[in-house]
Amino acid sequence: MVRVARVSPGSIASELEIVPGTEIRSVNGREITDFLDWEFLTADEALEIEVRLPSGDDILFDIERPEGESLGVELEPPSVRRCANRCEFCFIEGLPKGLRKPLYIRDDDYRLSFAYGNFATLSNLKERDFQRIFEYRLSPLYVSVHATPWEARKKLLNNPRVPNILEQLTRLVAGGIRFHGQMVIVPGLNDGDVLEQSLTDLYAFGENCLSVALVPVGLTQFSHLYTGESMNVDHARRLLATVESWGERALRERRERWLYGSDELYLLAGAPLPGIEHYGDFAQIENGVGSVTSLRHRVANGMSRLPRLDGRRIGVVTGKAMGPLMPDLLDGLSEQTGARFELIVAENSLFGPTTTTAGLLVGADIVRALNGRPDLDLALIPAESINEDGIFLDDATFAGVREQLPMPVFPSYDFVDVLEHEGSATPVAAGRGR
Ligand code: SF4
Numbered sequence: 001m002v003r004v005a006r007v008s009p010g011s012i013a014s015e016l017e018i019v020p021g022t023e024i025r026s027v028n029g030r031e032i033t034d035f036l037d038w039e040f041l042t043a044d045e046a047l048e049i050e051v052r053l054p055s056g057d058d059i060l061f062d063i064e065r066p067e068g069e070s071l072g073v074e075l076e077p078p079s080v081r082r083c084a085n086r087c088e089f090c091f092i093e094g095l096p097k098g099l100r101k102p103l104y105i106r107d108d109d110y111r112l113s114f115a116y117g118n119f120a121t122l123s124n125l126k127e128r129d130f131q132r133i134f135e136y137r138l139s140p141l142y143v144s145v146h147a148t149p150w151e152a153r154k155k156l157l158n159n160p161r162v163p164n165i166l167e168q169l170t171r172l173v174a175g176g177i178r179f180h181g182q183m184v185i186v187p188g189l190n191d192g193d194v195l196e197q198s199l200t201d202l203y204a205f206g207e208n209c210l211s212v213a214l215v216p217v218g219l220t221q222f223s224h225l226y227t228g229e230s231m232n233v234d235h236a237r238r239l240l241a242t243v244e245s246w247g248e249r250a251l252r253e254r255r256e257r258w259l260y261g262s263d264e265l266y267l268l269a270g271a272p273l274p275g276i277e278h279y280g281d282f283a284q285i286e287n288g289v290g291s292v293t294s295l296r297h298r299v300a301n302g303m304s305r306l307p308r309l310d311g312r313r314i315g316v317v318t319g320k321a322m323g324p325l326m327p328d329l330l331d332g333l334s335e336q337t338g339a340r341f342e343l344i345v346a347e348n349s350l351f352g353p354t355t356t357t358a359g360l361l362v363g364a365d366i367v368r369a370l371n372g373r374p375d376l377d378l379a380l381i382p383a384e385s386i387n388e389d390g391i392f393l394d395d396a397t398f399a400g401v402r403e404q405l406p407m408p409v410f411p412s413y414d415f416v417d418v419l420e421h422e423g424s425a426t427p428v429a430a431g432r433g434r
Contacts, residue, residue, distance in 0.1 A: 001025055002032050003076045011072020016061055018073065021054040034078050036111050040136045042071060083108035084124045085157040089186055089217045096350060100395055114138035117286050119182050121146075123162045133177060140178040140210055143169070147183065147190040148201040156189055166201055173208040180283055181212040185239060187229040195239075199246055199259065207254070213284045214239055215262040218355075236269035256280050262288045264357075267321055292325060295414050299329055302416030303336045309422060310338035315379040315407070316415070317344045317369050320356035333415060342376070344369045350394050359384030363396020367404050374406040380418055383411035 004022040007013045024032050027041040028048050042049075047063045065071065083106035087093070092106050110129060113120040121144045132138070143165075147153040150164050169179065181202055185191055190198065195214075202209045216231040216239070229235075243261040250258035257278060266273045276297050279290035318326060323345040330341040346369040348355040350362045359382055370379050390398040402409045410418045 005076040006074040008072035013072040023052040026050040080107040081109035085159040119144040134175040145181040148198040152194045298414040305420045312339040312377045315376040319358035358382040362394035363392035363401045376407045380412040
């Protein structure tokens with residue numbers, strides 16, 4: 001059973017008088033257990049939908065849906081499948097206490113892997129899940145492989161009962177499912193021989209393994225389980241050499257690089273980030289692979305849309321990791337617009353100084369960085385640091401943060417998204433956020 005959260009006005013569902021709170025029980029005689037059933041079983045045009053209204057009335061609707069017309073139903077969010085592992089490097093293990101409860105949920109859900117590109121280890125996959133993956137052709141999946149040698153993977157996931165990932169992937173591939181893989185690299189556990197063996201195994205899946213990303217282990221000051229070595233410049237350089245040699249081979253044999261390093265790996269190694277041609281279709285950009293290069297590209301492409309902003313002073317808040325990469329970008333923006341950009345690198349007060357990602361900055365960091373700066377006409381902060389409800393990881397709201405600051409503040413993904421709309425505004429010395 002799934003429950004209706006919203007109904008679009010004027011939609012088929014609203015004409016049928018389906019309302020929020022309605023339970024959807026079955027479609028064409030098949031039980032509806034989650035959003036996947038709903039999405040796939042309502043793809044037909046002739047539908048028999050069995051519901052229970054909030055009033056308790058059971059109704060069977062017999063619908064002929066015009067081709068392409070949506071039913072207009074939004075479901076309540078699914079309850080996520082919980083993770084069965086206890087990885088030492090788990091980001092959730094590294095969260096400080098006292099944050100809102102949903103942040104501590106360890107999800108490991110093949111459904112979200114297909115629907116949103118969330119990585120899943122597949123450790124909790126049951127026989128019924130395999131059957132659904134095949135029936136609904138959930139491809140590609142995003143799989144946290146970490147290591148293919150079974151013993152190494154058990155250790156990495158801190159789970160002696162973890163299934164053999166090679167057997168699982170072989171079965172999925174035989175059923176027509178493709179996948180993207182990621183390996184979080186923990187020095188001493190899955191670099192060296194384990195890494196080579198894992199890449200050899202994954203490469204052997206041919207075009208069914210669409211890409212693999214190497215991501216350096218990231219720890220916060222709260223990662224109390226972790227006993228391994230931390231990532232350093234030498235480790236990062238060795239990993240990049242592996243990325244390079246496998247990438248060259250894949251380029252020769254498959255005409256695409258296949259193996260990618262996350263941006264963080266390049267930053268840790270002090271190596272220049274590759275250009276746009278390196279990343280193909282940016283298949284793992286959500287995993288931090290190529291996001292800086294993509295940002296540079298979007299800024300370069302958007303330059304011509306930017307208005308003159310002569311004389312305005314614009315603050316740009318970011319984390320320590322992005323700090324060194326910003327001056328070039330901001331110089332270009334300055335030249336194009338005539339505005340003066342000031343880079344403000346903020347330290348993460350919630351996770352500690354080892355956490356340098358801009359997207360993990362919290363509301364208190366933003367306030368500290370911008371408070372007492374009435375000289376700025378405008379400030380841009382990382383849009384990734386706020387969720388879809390406008391809330392930072394420390395529960396501060398964007399609206400609340402903005403109210404405390406003496407200049408208009410905007411979340412921005414690539415500067416252009418905000419600055420292209422600034423042309424009509426006149427310079428202001430100070431003012432409350434809009
Ligand atoms: S698989 Fe590991 S890293 Fe992912 S949520 Fe579970 S314990 Fe955390």
